[in-house]
Amino acid sequence: MKVPENYYSEIFDFKGQWEVPSKCGLKIIRKGGKTFVIVTELYQDNPGTSVTATGYNLAKQICEKKDLPLSQIVYLECTPDTNSVLSFYDEQYFEVTFNDTSKANYRKLSKDEVRILLN
Amino acid sequence: MKFKLIYPKWNKLPGQTTFNLPPHGPVVFAAALPADVQVSFTDENVEAINFDEACDFVGISMMLSTQVRRGWAIADEFRRRGKKVIFGGISTMLHAEETTEYADAVFLGEAEGRMEEVINDFKNNTLKKIYNFMGKHPAIETVGPARRDLYNRDLYNHKGVQMVDLFHASRGCRFSCYPCAVSYLGGRVFRPRPVEKVVEDLATIENNRLFVVDNSLAQDKEWETQLFKEMIPFKKKWISHTIEDDPKILDLAAQAGAWYVYQAVYDTSDYIKERIKRYHDYGIGVEGTILLGLDNQNEDDIKRLIDFLLEIDLDLAEFTVMTPFPHTKAYDDLLRENRIFNHDWNHYNAGQVVFHPKQMSANKLQELYDYAWTTFYADESQESKMMRLFTKVVMREMEDGTYRPRNRELVNKSFGKEIIRKP
DSSP states (O other), rough: OOOOOOGOOOEEEEEOOOGGGEEEEEEEEEETEEEEEEOOOOGGGGOOHHHHHHHHHHHHHHHHHTTOOOOGGEEEEEEEEEEOGGGGGEEEEEEEEEEEEEOOOEEEOOOOHHHHHHO | EEEEEEEEEOOTTTSSOOOOOOSSSHHHHTTTTTTEEEEEEEETTOOOOOOOOOOOOEEHHHHHHSHHHHHHHOOOOOOOTEEEEEEEHHHHHHHHHHHHHSOOOOOOOOTTHHHHHHHHHHHHOOSEEEEETTTTTEEEEEOOOOOOOGOOOGGGETTTOOOOEEEOOOOOSSOOOOOHHHHHHHSSSSOOOOHHHHHHHHTTTOSHHHHESSSSTTOOOEEEEEHHHGGGTTTTTEEEOOSSHHHHHHHHHHHHEEEEEEEESOOHHHHHHHHHHHHHHHTTTTEEEEEETTOOOOHHHHHHHHHHHTTTTTEEEEEEEOOOOSSHHHHHHHHHTOBBOOOOOGSSSSSSOOOOSSSSEEEEEEHHHHHHHHHHHHSOOHHHHHHHHHHHHHHHHHTTTOOOOOOGTTTTTTTTTOOOOOO
């Protein structure tokens, strides 16, 4: 269930819900004039809150640390394939946008979109 | 100082045999309170709450998502009477943000070594809204014997038979199972209690039947071996979750009194079939726990799984539908895909479908859940199968001289209520 290292460039430490120390994989890709921020759930290697449950607060913490304008990034959540026997652990990428109340809206990326993004 | 500790009631699943077990969380929490705090405990599942009982401070301990709405309503009643209310327990942690709206204080995390601060704040009228100890686990050796003296024992008795006592030998879990919140609640590191502490706790339990509630005992072979060796002299009979699939450990578990285990049955493989057989080879019964509605299951898969259960000689089976409890991967996945259609926590009982399954409609999954219970117990009822397991444990107790006959004074009562017999 360990997330392969090729999913991220660095481990990002963040404060999860109730400020619980938490970790995620982080990869920042600049492509076509856009900045894609990909946060990857680390499952058992994340001692705290999941990237999805932290949502807006994680995006904000990354932008503050990396000096990025939150309104101008494309924020993506990745739940990797962990080679579990359970098939629903398939890799998935979601584009996350936040409304005025910081509530997240999700759009699942197609396999083609993921391929173009990562190649 | 008088502390009123409440365990809220919840609606039991329809059509299933209801047993009220003495709850574990509240008495473990109570053991962490300072010695000068007098505790009065009410489990609302077996007795009514007296909202006018004299007390200084009220604590509401919640384990299940189906308890939280009732817990909030109880808090409202006490707060209307001018009492301060603190919430704790695992479903408080899962539903913390909402719970703060109904609380004077919310305690998140494990209580050992932290309650002096809370009680002092209460006495000084400086109670904080949130006591956040999530992820900051107290040293495991500080977990002492639970306050089982707080139970009204007669209320956990069915027709003269005392219900099992709940007991824990470890916290945390190194597994991150898909629908489970334990790694969020107790951490992703397995934290076994020192065996001498477990023995000290066991020695305080008069009941000769236990439910070892640890998520899985199969996490540290050396500790598990030592634990079972130390449990043998107590001659207790116990239920637990998974035990290590190792002949030596299974043998020790049987000697230590393993009665039956809850074992997840998630596919129709020979591995599962052999796993069940190995428990039986050592005289340990198996209650299969079967989760329905995972994304990789279609209708045929579920029906095939149920057929398989009938082939592998399970002693009991318990079916649940996938339920996206907050702070699980399941919740995150279904939330992102906008597949959760019901957010009423009273319905998060693992018997009611609250999400759109991937390969069938929610109604179809609900039908299959009912079909699973009906089909598995078609030839022999759940009560009858339970009776067979019960008879086995009685026989073993008679062999080793620990059998205690029914309490004749309570044979006409079930969980504190008179049994009304049909003429």
